[in-house]
Amino acid sequence: xxxxxxxxxxxxxxxxxxxxxxxxxxxxxxxxxxxxxxxxxxxxxxxxxxxxxxxxxxxxxxxxxxxxxxxxxxxxxxxxxxxxxxxxxxxxxxxxxxxxxxxxxxxxxxxxxxxxxxxxxxxxxxxxxxxxxxxxxxxxxxxxxxxxxxxxxxxxxxxxxxxxxxxxxxxxxxxxxxxxxxxxxxxxxxxxxxxxxxxxxxxxxxxxxxxxxxxxxxxxxxxxxxxxxxxxxxxxxxxxxxxxxxxxxxxxxxxxx
Numbered sequence: 001x002x003x004x005x006x007x008x009x010x011x012x013x014x015x016x017x018x019x020x021x022x023x024x025x026x027x028x029x030x031x032x033x034x035x036x037x038x039x040x041x042x043x044x045x046x047x048x049x050x051x052x053x054x055x056x057x058x059x060x061x062x063x064x065x066x067x068x069x070x071x072x073x074x075x076x077x078x079x080x081x082x083x084x085x086x087x088x089x090x091x092x093x094x095x096x097x098x099x100x101x102x103x104x105x106x107x108x109x110x111x112x113x114x115x116x117x118x119x120x121x122x123x124x125x126x127x128x129x130x131x132x133x134x135x136x137x138x139x140x141x142x143x144x145x146x147x148x149x150x151x152x153x154x155x156x157x158x159x160x161x162x163x164x165x166x167x168x169x170x171x172x173x174x175x176x177x178x179x180x181x182x183x184x185x186x187x188x189x190x191x192x193x194x195x196x197x198x199x200x201x202x203x204x205x206x207x208x209x210x211x212x213x214x215x216x217x218x219x220x221x222x223x224x225x226x227x228x229x230x231x232x233x234x235x236x237x238x239x240x241x242x243x244x245x246x247x248x249x250x251x252x253x254x255x256x257x
Contacts, residue, residue, distance in 0.1 A: 003121040005030070009070050009129070010059055016067030018248070019129050021140045022058035023082040023209050024051035025071035032117055033078050038101030047145040048095040049075045053231030058141040060241035065139075065249065070126050072118075077103065079114040081122050082142075084207015123212065130213045137168065137220040137257075139248065140210055143228040144200050157186055158244075159196030159225035163204030163215055168222045172251045173197055182243055200225065220257060 008025075027049035029036050036044075043049065055071055062069030072081050076092075077100055083090045091111055093103045106114075130136055147153045158176060162169035176182060176195045186193045203223065204211065214221035224244065231237045251257075 003117055006074060006118040006121040007070055007072055007125050009068060009125065011062055011066075011068045012129070014062070014066045014068055016065050017133060017135050017137055017252075018062070018065045018067035019126075019136050019138050020058050020062040020065070020067060020069040021126060021138060021209060022051070022055050022069070022071040022142075023140065024076045024080075024142060025055040025058070026050055026073055027075045027077075028073055029075055029078055030073075030118070033074075033114065034102060037075075037077055037103060039098055043098050044075070046096075046098075047143070047228060048092075048098055049077050051076075051141075051143040052145075052228040053226065053233075053237055054141050054143045054228075056234055056237030057143075057226060057231055057241050057244075060238050061139070061141065061245055061248075064241060064245035068129055070122075070129055072122055074118045079111070079119050081119050082209050083205065084212075085115060085119070087205065087207055123209075126209070126213055130217070130219060135220075137252065138210065138214045138222075140221070140223040142223065142225045143231060144225050146227055146229050154200050154227065155194045156196035156199055156225075157191065157194060157227050157230060159199045159201070161198055161201060161203035161210075161223040161225060162221075163211070165215060165221060167255075167257060168220050168251060169197075169203075171255050172222055172248065175247045175251055175254075179243075179247060182247075185239075185243060196225070 027044045058069050093100050160169050160173050183193045210221050231240050
């Protein structure tokens with residue numbers, strides 16, 4: 001089944017070799033799921049429902065890299081597109097202290113329905129874009145909340161996630177740490193530049209988007225996590241895309257990848 005409403009593609013005809021993805025682009029709950037999940041709007045505005053600011057960064061990053069961008073159009077609470085179909089966190093019933101009423105009694109039939117409507121169409125479209133050229137580089141854009149409930153504040157401004165394939169991530173992390181422009185930007189905020197290597201999360205879940213569309217095919221890849229308070233506004237999204245795009249481009253050029 002195809003469901004174009006499950007995703008949006010921008011710049012499909014752009015010639016660049018990058019493919020920018022945003023798995024958790026929106027907090028929208030489609031009408032097919034009832035239009036809401038029974039939780040407060042304040043909870044739907046939190047990181048539990050989507051990656052705050054990630055969509056704007058992904059779109060602008062793709063534009064600056066003259067490459068396509070694909071993004072979901074459903075909340076991660078509807079069904080998580082960055083999880084494999086057999087992952088126990090595919091459909092969250094409790095997330096960072098919030099109970100998700102409409103997911104609480106979802107059975108295998110309902111999970112299959114949501115996979116068919118949203119998860120699989122997004123991944124089919126992503127794979128089609130990834131296969132358009134042999135030298136594609138997948139750049140997944142996510143954001144992380146500055147602090148989980150009852151946990152310490154996270155110190156990183158940027159995290160770069162990877163599994164065993166560090167062809168892009170290792171030189172990109174080194175380039176971020178060496179960037180005087182980036183350092184000055186962070187110091188102007190009164191912080192010290194801290195780049196996370198597989199922080200704040202481990203870089204690999206079997207069946208996640210990078211695993212399915214990059215690792216299993218030997219495609220170059222990286223996953224960028226930006227702290228969400230830095231990209232909560234359109235200005236912040238544009239600024240961080242502008243900071244990251246030239247470093248990404250130079251990483252490929254200087255490594256000869």
